[in-house]
Amino acid sequence: MIYIAKFLDITTIGSWLKGIDGKVASMGLWVIGIIFALRSISIIIPILPGTYCSVLSGYFFGFQQGLLVIFMADLIACSSCFTLSRKFGRTVIAHLVGKRLMSRVENFSKKHLEQNFFLMTSFLMSNLFDFVCYGLGLTKIAWKKFLPALIFSILISDAPFVASGYALKRLDGIEVQEIISGNVKALQGQPLIIFITSIALIFSLAIINIVLQRRQSNVK
Numbered sequence: 001m002i003y004i005a006k007f008l009d010i011t012t013i014g015s016w017l018k019g020i021d022g023k024v025a026s027m028g029l030w031v032i033g034i035i036f037a038l039r040s041i042s043i044i045i046p047i048l049p050g051t052y053c054s055v056l057s058g059y060f061f062g063f064q065q066g067l068l069v070i071f072m073a074d075l076i077a078c079s080s081c082f083t084l085s086r087k088f089g090r091t092v093i094a095h096l097v098g099k100r101l102m103s104r105v106e107n108f109s110k111k112h113l114e115q116n117f118f119l120m121t122s123f124l125m126s127n128l129f130d131f132v133c134y135g136l137g138l139t140k141i142a143w144k145k146f147l148p149a150l151i152f153s154i155l156i157s158d159a160p161f162v163a164s165g166y167a168l169k170r171l172d173g174i175e176v177q178e179i180i181s182g183n184v185k186a187l188q189g190q191p192l193i194i195f196i197t198s199i200a201l202i203f204s205l206a207i208i209n210i211v212l213q214r215r216q217s218n219v220k
Contacts, residue, residue, distance in 0.1 A: 031060060036073045043077035044084075046097055046130040054158050058165025066162045067155075074154045078124075078133045082146060085137025093134050105135035114139040117149060124153035 035053050042050025053073070057066035085093050094102045105128075113120040113136060120141075123132050136146055 032069055035060070036069060039070060039073040040077040040080075043074065043130045043133075044080060044096070046134075051161060054161035055165035055168070058162035059168055060165075063163055063166045066165065067159060070158045070162055071154055074158065075151065078129065078150055078154070079147075081130060081133035082137040085134045090138055093138075097131060097134055101131065102134065105131045106138045109135035109139050114141050117145060120146075121149040121153050124149055125157040129153065129157070 035057050039050050039053035039057075042048040042053065054066075054070050057069045060066065061069060090102060090106060097105075109132065113123060113132070120132075120136065123129070126132070133150075
């Protein structure tokens with residue numbers, strides 16, 4: 001760790017990124033494969049960070065192609081979390097995410113997310129989306145209900161981070177520490193407004209859905 005702290009500093013990482021950026025075209029699928037793999041692993045093992053992958057994807061490949069790479073990684077990895085949870089159950093999954101947190105996510109998913117599509121979508125857009133995928137796999141929710149929510153949440157939540165990576169390159173002001181921490185100053189403007197508006201709208205629909213369900217149960 002001392003060796004890494006001494007030689008793998010922010011300046012070194014920055015020079016590596018700029019060097020890789022100049023060779024992306026020649027490296028072809030290797031760069032895509034590495035980012036795809038890192039992003040997927042960070043979802044399947046939730047303790048690992050993965051936001052930087054979205055920023056790097058936008059930086060190296062631009063907004064459209066970068067979003068496509070992250071979208072496919074998230075779609076496959078989140079679907080894998082859901083499938084693993086449903087196939088092997090809480091005992092196996094608890095080893096990946098921890099027993100206490102797994103129990104909380106499972107209980108919350110069964111009580112609130114399973115019957116509320118909009119609330120499920122909004123939580124899939126949060127930083128706990130990987131845990132939520134594992135939790136939903138332990139419920140009785142059908143694939144045809146989980147998949148649309150997952151696709152919509154990925155597109156909305158990933159777009160601002162990919163756009164910020166693209167903006168960093170265009171502005172020629174890359175700050176490596178921002179990419180590593182995921183706290184990107186360029187994460188502003190229209191993508192962020194769309195992201196916040198979408199979350200607010202979906203949460204509002206989720207609350208309306210809860211109110212309607214309670215009224216319906218009171219009538220019965």
